[in-house]
Amino acid sequence: MVKLAGPTLQYALITDSYYVDSQNGDINLLNTCVGTYCMDHAGCQLCNFPPNCTYGQDVQINCSANSICLSPTSAKLMAKCRFCWQIDQDEQDCEETKHCMSWDTRPVRTACRAKPTVYCMGRRTFFKNVRCRWTNGYSWSKTLFLSITLGGFGADRFYLGLWKSAIGKLFSFGGLGVWTLIDIILIAVGYVGPADGVSKNSGSNRLGELKQVRILPVGGSDVIFDQPWSITEVKVHKSVENAVNINKTQRYIVSTMSYSHGLGNQMFEYAALQYYAMKHGAILLFPSDCLLRRAFKALQYVEYVEADELYDYVERNSESHIEAKACCSYLPDLPLPDRVSIVDGYFQSYRYFWPSFDGEIRKSFQFLNGVRERAVNVIKTYSNGRTTVGVHVRHGVDITWHSRNLQHGHLSAPVDYYQRAFSTIEEQYGQVVYLVVSDNISWAKRNLPDGNRTLYFIENTDREVDLAILSYCNHTIISTGTFSWWGAYLANGTTLYYKDWPKKGSQLEKMVDKRSYFIPTWKEL
Known part of the structure; x- marks a missing residue:
């Protein structure tokens, strides 16, 4: 391991990038050097830097091929004493990121790699925080201007290359104004962007240099300790x-x-x-x-x-x-x-x-007293001693409007899933009380089938309290996503889940091992 003492580098060894295999967790050397001229690519070499070299100092390094390569397989070179994460901007290529928002001032984390001609210590692939910007000539401000002024004719979507929806918008006159208004909002907050992938981090030098794109699980917000209850004091x-x-x-x-x-x-x-x-x-x-x-x-x-x-x-x-x-x-x-x-x-x-x-x-996962008290109060208020079933409805804009998340494979559970889930619960437990929490409670009120059922829609609560409510119910009907997964796990009763998540044939479906994700005792619908 490379050690750093003030500005002095104690010792170091350059290696090519390593990765964690998603199937078995082994650390493997990227095998891209075999049969090439390794001395033309710094990532295909093992180089010894002199001990106690100082950051920025020009030093002689001894390099040898780290794979089966064409001759020559060794060389003495001059290089600067520095880690790969310390190299200049023009000496690295950074991964495109499609999940960041160009309007946001907060940095996002992305993977960068030292260019083949750059010699440095440590892993050649590293991570850095960068700011987002739009690329390929697209301008967020211009898009927003077009949406406000000519959005009714689909000019904003034509500009972004979203021609299919643009045609629909044009011939519907912007959905008689409704579509236009929605697009203004979605463009303003960054949910609608260019057809070829909206944003790219500002650390990258060329579009398309690295093709791997990491799409994060959706949900969540900033970490702000503004909760109306006390948290545990820690050292x-x-x-x-x-x-x-x-x-x-x-x-x-x-x-x-x-x-x-x-x-x-x-x-x-x-x-x-x-x-x-x-x-x-x-x-x-x-x-x-x-x-x-x-x-x-x-x-x-x-x-x-x-x-x-x-x-x-x-x-x-x-x-x-x-x-x-x-x-x-x-x-x-x-x-x-x-x-x-x-x-x-x-x-x-x-x-x-x-x-x-x-x-x-x-x-x-023992809830804080303030969270527990609020959740228990909800349970007592509505249960009247009857069996309670926690219902989570995920129907927020992140999985109903966000095109990239939808393409990746995220989706919400349909209304008929909840109908079947209610029937299954009632066949087993008779008349129960349903406590519904949601990231779109108005949609849940309009669409959940009530019939002769007792449904209470819990509003104006923090997400920690919503999770606690689910966990204190006797049984659970979960939606898609990890939030209600944990509500069901902590409740430890009968759990029903939507079997058609993720979207069939999607990238997310290839990533999800349902046998390791859904507990075997849970029931699919």
Whole structure:
């Protein structure tokens, strides 16, 4: 591992980029160098930098081919002493990102790679925070202007290359104004963009240099501790270095918990990291702004570090950052070779904790008193001692209007699914009380079949309270997504789920292993 002491680099070895295989978790060397002239590509070489070289210093390095290559297979070269993540902007190519919004001032995280002619220490693929911008000549402000002035004729969508919907908009006169108004809103907030992929991070130099695009699970919002209840006070370390130096024999797993701000997504990530912590005898280091603190009393095996300091530490040590990008795979043997490992990922599989560590995970996910009291009050108000069934309806704009999420395979459960679920519940339990929570409660009110049923639609509550309500019900009808998944898991009763998620033939369907995602005792409809 490369060590840094002030501005001086103690020792280093350049290697090509490594990745975590989504199927078995093995770390593999990218095998793109075999049969080539390796000395023409820095990523196909192993280079020794002199010990104690100083950042920015010109030094001589000895390089040799790290694969089966054509001659020559060794060389002595001059290079600057620096990590790959320290190289200049024009020396790297960064991944296009389609999930960022060009209007947003907040940075997004993207993968970058040192160019073939650049020699540097550490992993050649690294991560950095960049700002979004539109590319290929598209202008967000121009699109918004066209939408406001000529949107009724479809000018905004013609400009973005969305010609099919533009024709429909033109001949319907902007949906008599309704479509035009909706488009103004969707363009303003970044949900509608160019047909070839809206946004690209500002760290990339050329469009299309790297084709891999990471689409995050949807849901969530910014981490803001403005909840109307008290959270658990915790000790916060000033830095990762301070935390790990308290006990130099203790192992640590550092995580940004930043793959998604969705509450259910973060619960999955924590559950898997708890598994790794138990397996390796490690302590988890999370940023102090981890949103799970808004919901739960105390997560086991977790200590906290000042958020900005932890993010800086991860960026400085990006060459050792292990990431599991596949959303729903089980990686039981993820290798953690270092005393301090950096791990992030989706880890959306029950197999990390059920049934072996069911008790441990339930102990961690104990709701804060303020959350619990609000949820219990709702249950008592509406149940009148009868059996309660929590119903989650996911029908927000992120999966009903967001074209890229829809193309990726996200979808909402249809009305007939809820009809069948109600009938199934009533056949087994008779007359029950349904408590409905939703990210679009007005849609749920208009569309859920009531008949002679007792349905209560819970409004104006925080998402932590919504999750607690689901978890305190006797049984659960879940929607698509991880939020209601966890509500059902914590409720531990009969659970019904929509079997046709993700969309058939989609990229998301290829990523999801349903056998590892849906607990076997749950019933599909």
